[in-house]
Amino acid sequence: MDVELSPRSRQILEAIVEDYIATAEPVGSSTVARRHAMTLSAATVRNVMANLEEMGLLTSPHTSAGRIPTEKAYRFYVDSLVALRQVTREEKQMIIRRCRQAGAGLSDILKETSRTLSSLSNYIGIVVAPSFISDVFRHIEFLHLGTRRVLAILVSSNGSVQNRLVETEEDIPQEDLVRMGNYLNDLMQGLTISQVRERILKEMQSEKVQYDHLMSRALRISQQAVTMEDEEIFVEGQARILDQPEFSDVRRMQDIFRAFEQKGHLLQLLNRCMTAEGVQIYIGSETPVSRSAGVSLITSRFVTSSNTVGLLGIIGPTRMGYSNVIPIVDYTARLVSRLLNDA
Amino acid sequence: MDVELSPRSRQILEAIVEDYIATAEPVGSSTVARRHAMTLSAATVRNVMANLEEMGLLTSPHTSAGRIPTEKAYRFYVDSLVALRQVTREEKQMIIRRCRQAGAGLSDILKETSRTLSSLSNYIGIVVAPSFISDVFRHIEFLHLGTRRVLAILVSSNGSVQNRLVETEEDIPQEDLVRMGNYLNDLMQGLTISQVRERILKEMQSEKVQYDHLMSRALRISQQAVTMEDEEIFVEGQARILDQPEFSDVRRMQDIFRAFEQKGHLLQLLNRCMTAEGVQIYIGSETPVSRSAGVSLITSRFVTSSNTVGLLGIIGPTRMGYSNVIPIVDYTARLVSRLLNDA
DNA sequence: TTTAGCACTCTACAACTATGAGTGCTAATT
DNA sequence: AATTAGCACTCATAGTTGTAGAGTGCTAAA
Numbered sequence: 137m138d139v140e141l142s143p144r145s146r147q148i149l150e151a152i153v154e155d156y157i158a159t160a161e162p163v164g165s166s167t168v169a170r171r172h173a174m175t176l177s178a179a180t181v182r183n184v185m186a187n188l189e190e191m192g193l194l195t196s197p198h199t200s201a202g203r204i205p206t207e208k209a210y211r212f213y214v215d216s217l218v219a220l221r222q223v224t225r226e227e228k229q230m231i232i233r234r235c236r237q238a239g240a241g242l243s244d245i246l247k248e249t250s251r252t253l254s255s256l257s258n259y260i261g262i263v264v265a266p267s268f269i270s271d272v273f274r275h276i277e278f279l280h281l282g283t284r285r286v287l288a289i290l291v292s293s294n295g296s297v298q299n300r301l302v303e304t305e306e307d308i309p310q311e312d313l314v315r316m317g318n319y320l321n322d323l324m325q326g327l328t329i330s331q332v333r334e335r336i337l338k339e340m341q342s343e344k345v346q347y348d349h350l351m352s353r354a355l356r357i358s359q360q361a362v363t364m365e366d367e368e369i370f371v372e373g374q375a376r377i378l379d380q381p382e383f384s385d386v387r388r389m390q391d392i393f394r395a396f397e398q399k400g401h402l403l404q405l406l407n408r409c410m411t412a413e414g415v416q417i418y419i420g421s422e423t424p425v426s427r428s429a430g431v432s433l434i435t436s437r438f439v440t441s442s443n444t445v446g447l448l449g450i451i452g453p454t455r456m457g458y459s460n461v462i463p464i465v466d467y468t469a470r471l472v473s474r475l476l477n478d479a
Numbered sequence: 480m481d482v483e484l485s486p487r488s489r490q491i492l493e494a495i496v497e498d499y500i501a502t503a504e505p506v507g508s509s510t511v512a513r514r515h516a517m518t519l520s521a522a523t524v525r526n527v528m529a530n531l532e533e534m535g536l537l538t539s540p541h542t543s544a545g546r547i548p549t550e551k552a553y554r555f556y557v558d559s560l561v562a563l564r565q566v567t568r569e570e571k572q573m574i575i576r577r578c579r580q581a582g583a584g585l586s587d588i589l590k591e592t593s594r595t596l597s598s599l600s601n602y603i604g605i606v607v608a609p610s611f612i613s614d615v616f617r618h619i620e621f622l623h624l625g626t627r628r629v630l631a632i633l634v635s636s637n638g639s640v641q642n643r644l645v646e647t648e649e650d651i652p653q654e655d656l657v658r659m660g661n662y663l664n665d666l667m668q669g670l671t672i673s674q675v676r677e678r679i680l681k682e683m684q685s686e687k688v689q690y691d692h693l694m695s696r697a698l699r700i701s702q703q704a705v706t707m708e709d710e711e712i713f714v715e716g717q718a719r720i721l722d723q724p725e726f727s728d729v730r731r732m733q734d735i736f737r738a739f740e741q742k743g744h745l746l747q748l749l750n751r752c753m754t755a756e757g758v759q760i761y762i763g764s765e766t767p768v769s770r771s772a773g774v775s776l777i778t779s780r781f782v783t784s785s786n787t788v789g790l791l792g793i794i795g796p797t798r799m800g801y802s803n804v805i806p807i808v809d810y811t812a813r814l815v816s817r818l819l820n821d822a
Numbered sequence: 823t824t825t826a827g828c829a830c831t832c833t834a835c836a837a838c839t840a841t842g843a844g845t846g847c848t849a850a851t852t
Numbered sequence: 853a854a855t856t857a858g859c860a861c862t863c864a865t866a867g868t869t870g871t872a873g874a875g876t877g878c879t880a881a882a
Contacts (some may be wrong), residue, residue: 162844164843164844166843166844166847170824178844182844196844199845199846200842200844200845201843201844201845202843202845203844395834408830416835
């Protein structure tokens with residue numbers, strides 16, 4: 137997997153990758169020799185490029201074109217060549233400002249964050265809100281909304297609010313619903329949502345509850361309430377990929393847009409990226425989002441005050457400004473974590 | 480504005496519009512004569528077509544191409560030519576089934592509806608959820624979430640739940656929050672949200688409250704809670720326009736995608752469509768969404784049990800299967816209304 | 823009033839031809 | 853031994869030309 141290269145080869149590869157990132161055109165030997173202050177002639181560069189092609193780092197679209205980096209080259213580039221740019225003061229301020237003015241709710245902040253990521257990078261910004269289930273239970277409430285219709289509202293200590301309409305077998309008057317709520321609030325205080333799920337199952341077995349009709353109903357309803365889908369995903373700036381020359385082909389774009397259409401599926405794929413800490417980079421076919429479409433994905437986790445984990449990042453073409461994007465994702469993840477923790 | 484046409488001209492115009500809708504190719508005189516069981520020769524058709532062009536109903540992209548309908552022609556077509564297809568049993572069942580299985584919450588149903596609209600029409604489905612403000616107040620609740628942070632949860636009788644995190648000047652203990660909630664729930668019972676807004680303002684003036692620190696705080700917090708943005712918009716099937724040949728040009732697509740990126744703006748534009756009852760048809764430059772991009776918009780209102788009004792419809796190219804789409808929008812709006820009312 | 827006929831227009835398509843960017847190889851140079 | 857100049861070769865791209873065909877408008881006949 138790891139590639140051994142002479143300093144000169146590395147330098148030339150770097151030049152090619154960066155040139156291609158900048159121009160989206162195949163890079164020829166003379167361009168490298170000219171543009172990159174080399175003391176070498178084009179012919180020498182050609183020899184080196186032939187080697188790099190042999191090693192699977194470059195390909196040429198056809199005989200008389202220049203060469204373009206392969207995925208392997210990008211991989212090598214981000215692993216050991218790229219010089220990461222610093223996040224500028226202006227960018228930092230922009231991220232902070234836009235988070236602040238977004239509003240106090242978690243969703244508001246995260247939505248604005250995905251917007252910010254998109255506008256700073258000029259690619260697609262994504263944020264996956266922290267999963268509800270490892271959040272701490274704060275409050276549950278039942279509201280009688282109509283005959284046999286109960287609205288269950290579940291609040292976690294993060295400020296996330298989930299609500300769900302439940303159809304019951306018999307009509308339950310509001311005063312009973314209040315008692316049910318009180319009972320459950322006492323029972324579940326301090327547990328995480330996933331612990332709440334277990335607890336509900338356990339309680340439903342217990343003898344005491346078997347004979348208490350009201351409480352067994354309460355458990356049944358709240359069981360429905362805590363098993364709802366809870367993850368949110370924010371995708372912003374999809375239209376920006378239309379600017380990228382490599383997607384002027386309509387079919388390739390279809391792939392990407394279709395992938396974004398089913399957010400549920402996307403979510404599942406992105407969950408895989410949550411395992412590791414720090415900035416994660418997925419290049420081309422490594423990305424879970426769309427294997428075929430030549431996109432890369434840069435992500436980083438962030439944490440909330442209750443230690444739940446979310447994901448944020450950027451999706452762009454494989455030919456992406458990594459030196460720009462990686463620090464932005466890194467900084468944003470740290471900032472969002474800080475903001476959510478001392479709020 | 481209204482166009483006087485002989486029966487024959489009408490018939491020919493209809494044939495051209497429908498042929499163009501089906502094929503997206505300019506329609507020639509012989510095609511019309513051949514395909515549409517006319518007893519006329521191509522030459523005669525040509526004469527008529529020349530007239531129609533004079534009247535601004537047709538244009539030719541160049542001398543030796545056939546002709547394509549203008550916006551004016553589409554307008555005339557939907558106003559007085561189109562033969563609306565019946566919604567088939569299968570389609571009806573599909574709409575009902577997908578609404579039913581979507582879940583009980585309003586958002587769930589509406590989101591699924593926009594999906595269904597999209598897949599039935601093969602264009603973009605949109606649904607604007609009914610505005611919260613004309614909804615009836617059901618319940619308000621305050622939760623202490625952290626120092627000086629209060630989560631306000633507002634429920635309407637429709638089952639819509641709005642929540643908002645409010646930062647307070649001083650820390651308010653949970654028991655005070657509960658009292659505040661009880662006070663407000665009594666005060667606002669049976670009012671619509673917009674009446675609630677007025678009521679809050681009025682109460683804040685009243686002498687009684689001026690001296691009651693707790694209640695004036697309650698009013699101040701709830702004021703923030705009821706002034707939140709509340710409208711939701713669901714847009715599904717954006718990727719489908721990539722299938723339409725007229726959007727194979729990348730720039731035209733950009734227009735549309737950009738329009739969808741700012742949902743707030745879109746919402747504002749769509750609100751204009753809410754004024755009239757029944758199916759509304761906006762063709763080309765008439766559509767508020769994107770004046771330049773050659774799209775049409777078919778909408779219809781739906782109503783909830785509490786008489787709030789939402790909007791649903793379809794966005795597609797101007798060259799759209801009107802005879803198909805109009806009945807689908809009409810039926811879906813009626814069905815959703817019925818579903819939301821007897822639920 | 824309708825239609826056949828015809829000259830005319832214009833696009834789409836294919837075949838062909840530079841042009842030039844870029845390569846790989848070889849032999850000369852350092 | 854490494855580097856470079858030189859050169860033949862390849863291939864995509866753009867431009868040119870020619871042709872087929874679709875469609876039109878006009879005119880004169882039915």
